[in-house]
Each structure stands twice: as C-alpha cells, then as structure tokens.
Amino acid sequence: MGKRKENSTNMQNEKVIIGGCDLTYAVCMIGGRWKLLILCKLENGKLRFSELRNRINGITERMLTLQLRELEKEGLLKRTVYPEVPPRVDYELTEIAKELVPIWSQLSDWGGKHRKLMNTPYVG
Amino acid sequence: MGKRKENSTNMQNEKVIIGGCDLTYAVCMIGGRWKLLILCKLENGKLRFSELRNRINGITERMLTLQLRELEKEGLLKRTVYPEVPPRVDYELTEIAKELVPIWSQLSDWGGKHRKLMNTPYVG
DNA sequence: TATGGTACGAACAAATTTGTAAGTAATGGG
DNA sequence: CCCATTACTTACAAATTTGTTCGTACCATA
Secondary structure, eight states: OOOOOTTOHHHHHHHHHHHHOHHHHHHHHTOSTTHHHHHHHTTTSOEEHHHHHHHSTTOOHHHHHHHHHHHHHTTSEEEEEEOOSSOEEEEEEOHHHHTTHHHHHHHHHHHHHHHHHHTOOOOO | OOOOOTTOHHHHHHHHHHHHOHHHHHHHHTOSTTHHHHHHHTTTSOEEHHHHHHHSTTOOHHHHHHHHHHHHHTTSEEEEEEOOSSOEEEEEEOHHHHTTHHHHHHHHHHHHHHHHHHTOOOOO
16 A cells, blocks of 8 residues: 555544454454465465465565565565575465464354345356 | 446456456445445345435435445345335345354454554444 | 576555544433 | 435546556675
C-alpha cells in the first residue's frame, strides 16, 4: 500500500476497531485483494517470486510485491534472499500462518456452501 | 458502497479471484470496515438500527446503513420492518451466518495469539 | 559489448471505500 | 401548526487501494 494519513478519521476508526476486536484484527491481515491467494499457494511449501507470479493469474509484479511485503511485515511469511545473480528470493509461511490453515479450510467450506445457497457460480 | 465500474481491471480481477476461490469469496463477504463488528453484536439476538448505532463506537448512520445493506444482500442477515411510526427495524443473523460463529471464534483466538506474538496492544 | 533473466522500485492514474453534512417521511403529542 | 423520533437517503469530499508503465542492478553468457 501507499502511506496512510496518520490522523484521518478513517485511520482512527481502523485503529479503534482493530485494537478492540481480535476478529477484525485477524481478518484485516488477510484482507488484501491477493493475500489469500498468495498464502494458499504457499501452503505446500516455499515458492519464489516468479513462481508465485506465474501461478496467480492476473497479478502484476507490483501488486505481488506489495502484498508480499505486507504479509511479511505482519509475520505471516518469511522471505529468504539468496546472494545469487540473477536474484533468487523465496517465500514461505511462518508457523503462526500455518496455524491458520485449518481455519481457512473451514471458512472455505463455508464459502462453498454459501455460494451454493446464493446460487453464485464457482468458476474453477 | 457506491456503484462500481463493471469492466475495470479491478472489478474483473475481483470476479476472477472470488469466482475461483471459496476462501477469498468467504473473506470478502465480511471484509467491510464495520461488518464483523455488526455481526458480533447480533450474535446474541436481534437488535434494531439504533441499538446497533449506539453499540458501535464511531460508526455513522450512513456507514451502518451501507454495511447492513450489503450484509443483507449477501444473505448474512435478515431485516424486519415493523409498520410503525416512528419506524422500527431490526436485524438478526441468518442461519448461514450463524454457522460462521464457531469459525469466528477460532479466528479470533488466532488473532489474539498473533497479537501477542507481534506485541500489538489490545485496547479493550 | 550487447543481451537476458530476476526481483523488485518509482511515478502516476484510476477505482473503490469511507466519512461529512445535510435532509426526508410519517405520525403522535403539545 | 410545531416538534420530536427513527431509520434511513443524498450529494459531496477525502482517504485508501489497486492498476499501468516504465526503469534498475547484477553478472553470466553470447
């Protein structure tokens, strides 16, 4: 993301809400457009930047970079840079991120159920 | 929210992601700034508009209305209007929304744990 | 010397979400 | 007639997120 204004009402509200609700706090961490997709790709192990880019349809390098940076800052993934040329960097889930996996799967099931209920097509 | 441009890249990306990932789909439904707060307040039963407004610190009537409308459209809550004057309207969780509750509680626990790990203060 | 691959960064623009400040309808009570 | 109450709506503005288009460093290889 870009920088945020420290004292906007928007920012203040976010702080207050996140500060007082673990649930909203948790959902905010994974709320970016591409974050869950990235995390899911990493469920089975490390991937490098270009592998992520290639597996995620439609993401731009900028977006991938931004979301990776945030996830790293939030402690959800670990970035490893290898001193090689051309550069090689890979990403993997942290322990705390791995603890989310079973919860995701429940949420995902719920999503599938809700989708059927609402008759929203799944385009796998 | 306001109307969205039907064919922006933004919109297209969202469609594709949501269409192909039940998890992202699920998280999107509860992703609005105030949505989880609203849903949480309704965990123990119906509340009317003004009760929600009074229980949620900092929300404006406009935001409350917007988020309620979306949640209703998404099938997460049921709106009941009583033909009285002054108007009376109340909101309650739908069955499918109630099924989220146990998942929330896990997510919330995770959030609390993560918060400690990151040393982010909880301001209850 | 020119080229190519990798993982970004910067400047800018468009889209979307959130917030501000009003105003509305209907009706009972004074 | 005037006012209060409730659950909104509308027009507008500010903030934030997302997307587009470039450009960079590094060194091995041709």
